[in-house]
Amino acid sequence: MIRVVLPGHLRTLARAGSEVQLDIVGPVTQRSVLDALEAQYPMLRGTIRDHVTHERRPFLRFFACSEDYSLEPPDAPLPDAIASGKEPLLIIGAIAGG
């Protein structure tokens, strides 16, 4: 079971709680987590990564185990603590704007 923490506005959009849980078969990577997230919450398509290119939106970052994984390749394995569900993957919006 993979745990993902969404920014507040995306929780509202997905009508989900502060943390969502996903089942993933195979390697646990940014891409597989986001694929599973968008399959379970299709209203989030396009809000975290571009609809077509699947590039991360510029004002969002991915943190895992207190480290920034935003610039890692999308198919690179995430830490074991994320894969085991011990730690959540954090999707964080830039602290900016009004």
Add this chain to the structure above:
Amino acid sequence: MSQVRVLVGTRKGAFILTSDGKRQNWNVSGPHFAGWEMYHLKGSPANPNRIFASQCSGWFGQIIQRSDDGGKTWTQPGTPPGEQTAPGGQPKGESNKFVYDTSATGKPLTTHMWYDGTQHPWEFKRVWHLEPSPTDPDTVYAGVEDAGLFRSTDGGQNWQELAGLRGHGTGPRWQPGAGGMCLHTIILDPKDPGRIYIAISAAGAFRTDDGGKTWRPINKGLHSQYIPDPNAEVGHCVHHVAMNPSRPGVLFMQKHWDVMRSDNAGDSWNEVSGNLPTDFGFVIDVHAHEPETIYVVPIKSDGEHFPLEGKLRVYRSKTGGNEWEALTKGLPQSNCYVNVLRDAMAVDTLDKCGVYFGTTGGQVYASADAGDNWNPIVSHLPAVLSVEVQTLA
């Protein structure tokens, strides 16, 4: 008894204001989509309880929302609440997807002009304006930034570009204005389903007569001293265009500077700024029953986006332009430095015609007597981006 529903988009959510036909006491509902930029909401004339809304964010991109109960509840088209899987068949999460596609034109994706004069690729940013079909509740048009026109024929579930607009040839000369390169005005001719008018900042106005396949610029007569060729075919910063549905060949335009009028469906334009104290502004609209009565809100200048002398004045012409009178009763006449953005004025169809506008200071003003007297419906909203009105039986 008649009812009026005012749809207000703001920088931090949407609000729905309702009243009976007297338009004296108002109920305020909202914020809907709190914290999100709500660029535009508009109801379907064919099914007034169907409302489309553009919800967007610099962080999370574009969302299209739809209500089928007059704004009480909302869903993303094709993605019902509580349905958390995406089985085969109906695509899910596609309603937010706006992908430029010029393949229908047989021409490659073009570039437009950047601020520095170089060419720049089109990049989708947001939906500025949603225009539902007057006859089909499932058909709706979207004007987007960077400028393009999209259409959905399934209630907003899927969107296809009407690529003939960008593909017709002048695209490389279109340039963003200060607010971005936005397609902000869509007018569907109620008597000719093939005819659509659109306007872009800063490219100008365009018209199709074949339902969106082919387009041509309609900017003859516009004169813009701030561009290299003031009389160019394209490049004009048109702020808004309005039409009375009973007379679809007559158009009124608030340009960056200048208020303009066309009596031949945009083939040519004449300036009708007349005695306005300044002819810079954003909004323009037409009385519902008197097609020669028009409204603007003059703004001091392009460098100072607020009313002259701190006095918020709507100007009305009953002669189709040139002769204007200031309407001030009920509007602040000192220390007022708000702006009224291009999609933030609308009229109802009651008798007397109601006129409504919203400000960047968060006020929505209404007049139930065609502009003679004004009252704030609500005074402390976030900055108002758009105002639309539905007159309900």
